[in-house]
Amino acid sequence: xxxxxxxxxxxxxxxxxxxxxxxxxxxxxxxxxxxxxxxxxxxxxxxxxxxxxxxxxxxxxxxxxxxxxxxxxxxxxxxxxxxxxxxxxxxxxxxxxxxxxxxxxxxxxxxxxxxxxxxxxxxxxxxxxxxxxxxxxxxxxxxxxxxxxxxxxxxxxxxxxxxxxxxxxxxxxxxxxxxxxxxxxxxxxxxxxxxxxxxxxxxxxxxxxxxxxxxxxxxxxxxxxxxxxxxxxxxxxxxxxxxxxxxxxxxxxxxxxxxxxxxxxxxxxxxxxxxxxxxxxxxxxxxxxxxxxxxxxxxxxxxxxxxxxxxxxxxxxxxxxxxxxxx
Amino acid sequence: xxxxxxxxxxxxxxxxxxxxxxxxxxxxxxxxxxxxxxxxxxxxxxxxxxxxxxxxxxxxxxxxxxxxxxxxxxxxxxxxxxxxxxxxxxxxxxxxxxxxxxxxxxxxxxxxxxxxxxxxxxxxxxxxxxxxxxxxxxxxxxxxxxxxxxxxxxxxxxxxxxxxxxxxxxxxxxxxxxxxxxxxxxxxxxxxxxxxxxxxxxxxxxxxxxxxxxxxxxxxxxxxxxxxxxxxxxxxxxxxxxxxxxxxxxxxxxxxxxxxxxxxxxxxxxxxxxxxxxxxxxxxxxxxxxxxxxxxxxxxxxxxxxxxxxxxxxxxxxxxxxxxxxxxxxx
Numbered sequence: 180x181x182x183x184x185x186x187x188x189x190x191x192x193x194x195x196x197x198x199x200x201x202x203x204x205x206x207x208x209x210x211x212x213x214x215x216x217x218x219x220x221x222x223x224x225x226x227x228x229x230x231x232x233x234x235x236x237x238x239x240x241x242x243x244x245x246x247x248x249x250x251x252x253x254x255x256x257x258x259x260x261x262x263x264x265x266x267x268x269x270x271x272x273x274x275x276x277x278x279x280x281x282x283x284x285x286x287x288x289x290x291x292x293x294x295x296x297x298x299x300x301x302x303x304x305x306x307x308x309x310x311x312x313x314x315x316x317x318x319x320x321x322x323x324x325x326x327x328x329x330x331x332x333x334x335x336x337x338x339x340x341x342x343x344x345x346x347x348x349x350x351x352x353x354x355x356x357x358x359x360x361x362x363x364x365x366x367x368x369x370x371x372x373x374x375x376x377x378x379x380x381x382x383x384x385x386x387x388x389x390x391x392x393x394x395x396x397x398x399x400x401x402x403x404x405x406x407x408x409x410x411x412x413x414x415x416x417x418x419x420x421x422x423x424x425x426x427x428x429x430x431x432x433x434x435x436x437x438x439x440x441x442x443x444x445x446x447x448x449x450x451x452x453x454x455x456x457x458x459x460x461x462x463x464x465x466x467x468x469x470x471x472x473x474x475x476x477x478x479x480x481x482x483x484x485x486x487x488x489x490x491x492x493x494x495x496x497x498x499x500x501x502x503x504x505x506x
Numbered sequence: 507x508x509x510x511x512x513x514x515x516x517x518x519x520x521x522x523x524x525x526x527x528x529x530x531x532x533x534x535x536x537x538x539x540x541x542x543x544x545x546x547x548x549x550x551x552x553x554x555x556x557x558x559x560x561x562x563x564x565x566x567x568x569x570x571x572x573x574x575x576x577x578x579x580x581x582x583x584x585x586x587x588x589x590x591x592x593x594x595x596x597x598x599x600x601x602x603x604x605x606x607x608x609x610x611x612x613x614x615x616x617x618x619x620x621x622x623x624x625x626x627x628x629x630x631x632x633x634x635x636x637x638x639x640x641x642x643x644x645x646x647x648x649x650x651x652x653x654x655x656x657x658x659x660x661x662x663x664x665x666x667x668x669x670x671x672x673x674x675x676x677x678x679x680x681x682x683x684x685x686x687x688x689x690x691x692x693x694x695x696x697x698x699x700x701x702x703x704x705x706x707x708x709x710x711x712x713x714x715x716x717x718x719x720x721x722x723x724x725x726x727x728x729x730x731x732x733x734x735x736x737x738x739x740x741x742x743x744x745x746x747x748x749x750x751x752x753x754x755x756x757x758x759x760x761x762x763x764x765x766x767x768x769x770x771x772x773x774x775x776x777x778x779x780x781x782x783x784x785x786x787x788x789x790x791x792x793x794x795x796x797x798x799x800x801x802x803x804x805x806x807x808x809x810x811x812x813x814x815x816x817x818x819x820x821x822x823x824x825x826x827x828x829x830x831x832x833x834x835x836x837x
Contacts, residue, residue, distance in 0.1 A: 213693045213765065236663035236699040237630045237691050265629065268665060303550040305612040307628030476832050481612030482601035483549050488825035 180364055186356035188330035188363045189219050189295075192337040193257065195367060197227050200255060203341055206233040207242055207259030216261055217297060217356055243269035243294060247277050247346075250292040255341055263296040263350060264307040270315070277346040278321030293340045297353035298326075299391060299441055301490045304353075305481035311442040311473070316348055317419040317451065323372055324419040326350045328393035330361040332416060335370030343372060352391040359394060372417050375425035381411035384503045385429045387452055388439035389415040392491050396439060399497035408504045418448045423455050430456045434465035435503045441491050444472035466506040471499045517728070522793035525567055525724060527802045529559040529781050532583045534810045535592065536755075539582070539599060539613075542814065543759045549601045552613045555583030557754035560780035561686050562587035564727025565654055565747075568735040574622040574640040575654045576633030578686075579614045580753070581626025584656050589621045596813035602820035609823040610831075630691075631661040634670030634683070641679035641744070652680040652738040660691025662705045671746065675712040680738035682731065685748040686721065692757045693765045706748035714744050721749030722774075724784040752778070 183191070197203045204227075205211075205220055211234040214221035224232040235242050239260055246256035260266045266273075277290045300309035313324050325340055325347055327333040333351065340347035378393055379400055386396045393414045400410035413429035415421065430436045436456060438449035453468045471491065473479070479489045536556040543552055555562070558580075566587035569575070577584040585595055590606060598605030599613045606616050617625035624640065627633055637655035644651040661667060662685060674681040685705040689696050702708055709716025717734075719726040727749055734745035752774040756763040763771075788794045 209693045216692075234694055234698065236694070237660040238663050238665065240665050267629075268631075305550055305628065306610075306615055474829060476828055480610040480828060481550055481598075481607075481615070482603075482605075482609030482823045482827075484822050484825045485609065485828040488828050 180362040182360055183330055183363050184357050185330045185333055185351070185359045186217060186219055188334040189337060189351060190221055191363065192334040193220060193223060194226070196338055196341045197223065197231065199367070202253060203255045203257065204231040204233065204249075205257045205259065206235050206246060208235055208237055208261050210234060210259050215259060217353065219295070220259065239265050239269040240272055244272040244276065246292050246294070247272060247280070247290050250290045251280065251288050255291050255293070257293045257295060257341060260294060260296040262308050263298040263312050264310045266296055266312065273316065273322065273346070273348070274319050278319045281345065282321055289344055290346045291344045292346045293337070293349050294346070295337075295349045295351065297356070298350045299352040299354055300479040300486060301354045303481070303483070303486065306478035309479035309486075311440070313350055313418050314442050314447045317448045319419070321345065322419065323347045323417060324350065325372055325417050326352075326390045327416060328355070328378070328390055328414050330359065330363045332370060332376075334363050335368050336372065336416065338367070339369040339372050342369065347372065350390070355391045355394075359391070370416075373420065373422055375413055375415045375417070375422040377412065377429065378414045379410060379412040381409040381433065383409045383433055384435045384437060384500045385411040385413065385433045386437045386439060386496065386500065387413045387415065387426060387429055387449070389418055390441070392439045392441060392496070395491055395493045396496050398493040399500060402493070402497055403500055403504075408500065410500055415452070421448075421451060421455065426452055426455050427459045430460045431463040434463050435506065436464070437469045437471060437496070437499050437503055439471045439491060439496060441473050443475045444470060445475050447472055466503055469499055469503055471495060516732070517725070517793065519793050521567065522788050523798060523802065525563050525728070526784060526788060526794065526799060527806060528563045528566070528587050529724070529784065530803055530806045531592065531809070532556070532559045532562065532586045533781055534806050535582060535586060535595070535813070538810050538814060540755065540759060548599060550612045551758050551760070552599065553580040553758050554753070554755040555580050557774065557780070558686055558688060558721065558751045559583055560724040560727050560784070561684065561721050561749045561751055562656070564724050565656075565682070565684055565731040567728055568731050569622070569652070569654065571620065571622055572649070572651045573653065574624050574637070574651070575656060576624045576637045577626040577656050578633065578658055578661070579626065579628055579630070580658065581614065581616060585616050585618070585623060585626065588623050590616065590618045590623055592809055592813040593816040596817040597820045600817035600820065601822065602817060603823035603827070604816065604820040608827060610827070631657070631664030631666040633657060634661075634666040637681050637683075638670045638674045638679060641674060641681035642677065644680050645677070650739045652682060652735055654682045654684055656684050656686060658691065659685065659687040659689070659696045659700065659705060662708070663691075663699055671712050671714070671744065674744040675714050678741070678743040680741070681744045682734045682738060683744065683746045684731075685746065686751055687748055688751050688753040690753070690757065690765065695765070704748055706746055709746040714746060716746045716748070718748045718750065721751030722778050722780045722783060724780055725787065
C-alpha cells in the first residue's frame with residue numbers, strides 16, 4: 180500500500196472518479212490549467228480536458244449554483260471553493276437551493292454534487308484563510324458535511340461523496356494537506372458517509388473530534404498512555420448529520436467525554452454532540468462533558484502569538500484529558 | 507505620453523512631488539516586503555502592488571482624509587496613497603502589536619479610520635457595497651465626501667460588482683469605482699474570465715460613465731479621477747474608471763507565475779514603468795528638478811528602512827489581545 184499525503188489522496192480520488200464516471204466534472208477558480216492553488220486538482224486538466232475541468236471566474240455563488248443546475252441534469256459536479264472562507268457568497272445557493280431541491284420537488288430533482296473546500300488555521304493565513312465554517316452549515320437538512328482526518332478516509336469519503344445522490348460539503352483541513360501522511364490503497368474503495376469511526380480504543384476518557392484535531396488527540400493519547408491514562412478516540416468524519424449511535428457508544432464506554440473542535444466554541448458542531456450525549460448517556464457519565472474549542476472571536480488573527488493561542492494542539496488536548504481522568 | 511495642457515495647468519509642482527513620493531513609497535515598500543518575505547521574516551503571506559502605483563496615487567491625489575476608500579487583498583498601495591503610516595503598516599505585516607490593526611489583521615486587512623481607509627479585504631468583491639454605503643451616508647448627510655472602491659479585474663465578475671454599482675447608480679451616489687485591470691484574476695487571464703472587452707464597457711448597463719485609462723500613466727489616471735471626483739462632489743453620481751495596468755509580481759509572493767509570459771513581464775517592468783514615465787514627464791515639464799526627485803528617493807528609502815526597523819523591533823502582541831474588540835467595550 181502506498182504512503183501518501185492527504186492532498187495526494189484527494190487528488191487520487193478525483194482522478195479515479197473522473198475515470199470511472201464521465202458524468203463527474205470539476206469546476207472552480209484556477210482548478211484547471213493551474214491545478215488549484217493547493218494542487219488538489221493537479222493533472223486533471225491534461226487528462227480530462229477543458230469540458231470536464233473548468234476554470235471559472237472568481238464568483239463563488241455561481242460556481243456552486245452552476246454546479247447545482249448541472250447536477251440536476253444528471254452530472255456529478257465537484258466544485259472547489261478555494262478557501263472555505265470564500266464560500267459565504269454561495270451560502271444562498273447551498274442552503275436555499277442544493278439542500279432543499281429534492282424535498283421541494285417531491286423527489287423529482289436531486290443535486291448529486293460535491294463542494295470541496297479547504298478550512299482551518301495554523302498556516303498564518305489570518306482572518307479569511309483560516310476559518311472553520313462547518314458550524315454555519317450544520318443544521319441544514321438535505322446537506323451532508325464530511326470532514327475526513329486521514330488520507331485513507333479522505334480518498335474513500337471523497338469517492339463516496341461524489342457517488343452520493345445528495346449534496347455533500349467536503350471540508351479538508353489545509354494544514355493536513357501536506358502534514359498528514361498515511362497508507363492509501365491504490366484500488367477502488369469507498370467509506371460510508373454517515374459513519375463515525377473509533378480511531379483508538381481506550382478505557383478512561385473518550386475524545387470525540389474530527390479533522391486535523393484527530394491527529395492531535397492521537398498524539399496526546401500516546402503521551403498519556405505512559406502515565407497510565409487510556410484514551411478512546413472517536414473520529415466523527417461526518418459532522419452533519421451525526422452518527423448518533425457511535426457517539427452514544429463512545430461516550431458510554433468511558434463515562435468521561437472531551438469534545439474537541441477548532442471552530443469557535445459556541446454554536447459549533449460539538450455542541451450538538453454534547454446534546455446527544457446529554458439526551459442519551461446521563462447515567463453513563465462520570466464527569467461533566469468537557470469541550471475544547473477555538474475561542475469565541477470572529478476569526479483567527481494574524482499575529483503568531485494569537486494564532487497559537489487560538490489553535491488546538493496536542494498539549495491542550497493532553498491537559499484536558501488529564502483533567503477529566505483525574506475528575 | 508499624451509497629456510492635455512489643462513492637466514499641466516492644474517498640476518502644481520507640489521502635487522507632482524507628492525505623487526512622485528507616494529509612488530516611490532509604494533514601490534520601495536513592496537520591494538522591501540518582497541525581500542523580507544523571501545528571507546522568511548514575515549509570519550504570513552502577501553500580495554504585492556508594485557507596478558500599479560499610478561492607479562492608487564492618481565486617484566487618492568484627489569481625496570481628503572474624510573473621503574473613504576475600500577481596498578483589496580492587494581492593498582498596500584491603496585493604504586500608502588491614502589496616507590496610512592508606513593511604520594504602522596510594516597509592523598502590521600510583521601504581526602506586531604504596534605501595527606495599524608495591532609497584529610490582528612496582517613497584510614490583507616489593514617484598516618485606518620483616521621485616513622478613511624475602510625480596509626484591505628481578504629474577500630474578492632467584498633468592497634463594492636461598503637463603498638456604496640459610505641457614499642449613501644455622504645449623500646444623506648450632505649457632506650461633500652466621496653467614496654472610492656478599488657477592485658481588481660477578478661472582482662468584476664463577482665455578484666457584488668453588479669449589486670453595488672447598480673445601487674450607486676439608482677441612488678446617484680458619490681462613489682467612484684476604480685478597476686485595476688492587471689490582466690490576471692489570480693492565474694486566469696482577464697480575457698478568459700470576463701465576457702466584456704473592457705470592464706468600463708459594463709458601465710453602460712448601469713447608465714453611468716465608464717472610462718478607460720492607461721493605468722501606467724499617472725496623469726491619465728489623475729485626470730480621469732479628477733473628473734469623477736468632481737462629478738461625485740457635485741451630486742452627479744458614480745463613475746466607473748478602468749485602469750489598464752500590470753502587476754510586476756505574482757498573485758501572491760511565492761507564485762511561480764507560469765501563466766505569464768516573460769516577454770510581457772520584461773516589457774512592462776522595463777519599458778512601461780509608471781514611476782519612470784512620470785519621472786521623465788515631471789522633469790521635462792519642470793514640475794520638479796532632478797535634485798528634488800533624488801531627495802524624495804533618499805528620504806523614502808530612509809522611511810522604509812525605518813519602518814522595517816520599527817516592525818522588527820516592535821513587540822509581538824500578547825495572546826490575550828485575541829479576545830479584545832469582539833464587541834464594543836464600555837469601560
